[in-house]
Amino acid sequence: MKSYRLDPGSGLAGLTLQDRDEPEPGRGQVVVRIRANSIGFRDLMVLGGAYVLPVRPGVVPGCEGAGEVVAVGEDVTRVAPGDRVAATVFPRWLDGPFTRENAAQLGTTIDGVLTEYALLDEDGVVPIPEHLSFEEAAALPLAAVTAWNALTAGGAPRPGSTVLTLGSGAVSLFVLRFAKLGGARVIVTTSGAAKAERLRALGADEVINYRESPAWAEDVRALTGGRGVDRVIDATGPLTQSLKSVAPDGEVVFVGYSLSGAEGAKPVDPATLFMAGAVLRRVATGSRAHFLEMNRAVATHRLRPVIDRVFPFEQVPDAVAYCESGGGFGKVIISHA
Template identity: 60%
Template sequence: MKSYHLSATSPDGLEVRNRPTPEPGRGQLLVRMRANALSLRELKVLEGKYPLPITPGVVAGCEGVGEVVALGPGVSRAAVGDRVAATVFPQWLDGPFSFEYAAQLGSSLDGTLTEYAVIDELGVVAIPAHLSFEEAAALPLVALTAWNAVLGGRGVLPGETVLTLGSGGVSLFALQFAKLAGARVIATSSSKQKAERLRDLGADEVIDYGQNPAWYDEVRQLTGSRGADHVIDVAGVLDQSVRATALGGEVTLVGISQGLDAAAEPLSAATVFGGGVTIRPIAVGSRAQFVAMNRAITQAGLRPVIDRVFGFGEVPEALAYYRQGAFFGKVVIRHDS
């Protein structure tokens, strides 16, 4: 079988290897991978900028789905033919995240950019029946992060206002999940074309942050000076996010890229205290949350937004396309049948 491994000597950070197809051990499944997805996380791993430990030469990729083709002894939670998604943190089954669950596919553990993967039976969940493998590949990382952001913590109530920033993968899913929960959604974008697509997905209002750098003021105007009940901050612009949040509201911190910029405004204790805001950093979600999310996706018939699909032999091209940043929705890798 063929698999992609992290390599410090390869120009794109990946090395293709041909290896024998593995056999599952006790409590394990052999999964024929059918699709993968890319995310900013993969770029950070390849660039050596990822905060969690990375094992040299590990199989890359944390987002993968496929079909169970063999069972190891003692397996009771899966059957041959099941369509499953691998969980990014296979040891995080439920409850709050802690470092003891930090072993992660595609960094410290072999990942899913491979034709076959051996995975513990508790490290997979069934994927919604109405989704193709390519669509389901969008779920394990960004969709689950968005689910945790919107419905973890204090959760969203019908009629509340959710603010999503930009049009990245987490923000698109957060928009869809917030609408499922009955919330009003305000989104931000600097692109008129993307703004229209955000409205098509259900955004009630879209703020052009390119034209209005003080976009948090516009959020307050749109909410009668109250602010958003929930802000999904994928960039780390905490000063602005807190200023956009209602008294007693919640900012879920998903990303920090812009917050690391030397030009970013620092967040003062006075701003947090004065706003009565809870700031909740998150890391993807647990297996239990993944199962709950898939139930909701199935019930609603929700479909992920897919931007472009590449072949399994085109992973370097897919990464180059992703680096350009012009996508709207997930960039997916399809395996040959």
């Protein structure tokens, strides 16, 4: 089989496609023929040596993949050959709070899914909704599960509540879709008119251009009668404007951050944090239980992810370069077809 391998911190030069023996499943393991993958900002950080988790030299990269089970080991009961499944990003995180004990992640500390055949624990795969293609299902494990966790772990959005999500990245697009399913009013920030139109087409009630309004928290306050929003999903950092946008009894969900740019590593003023009067909650993707719960909603509403571009498996470096260029809208998919 062909499998990508990674020399961490070397960028695209450290990403190579190699020939490897097909894996054999041991007790409690399954072999999945990967049909599609997804890549994004997280993969850029891994390649650039800037990721929060350690990256094992020679690891198979990629944490988002979907395919079909082709072999199972002894004592496997959750799945059978022929089942369509997606991999969970943290295969040991089944339910409950995130802990160091379940922090092993595909594509960093353990082998991931940018490969033709992946050896996975049976607990590390979940069935995918029947209406989705493999390419669509591959968009779910990271961004969609993160969005679901961000929206629901602190209590699902109530009809009439207001959700603010930052940017038009993959997590924010899923937040928008899921929040609208719950009957929430959704405000989104973005960088330009073209993306704003697409966000409105997906159901955004209000869109704020953060380049035209650098102090966009003031716009959020104006749109909410001065009260602020019930929940902010912040996938960009820093947190200052999110804290200024949230209602006193609301919640800011901190999903991720970038160290690039002048504001990237700027600390939060303790006074701003105190005056917000809101809960600040960090989210690290989600558990198997989150994934299963989300899939039920996706299947019930026959939701389909927004896909930007599809690249063949042999062109993963081109897909990475495309992600680096920015400007996309939706998930970048790798197809094995």
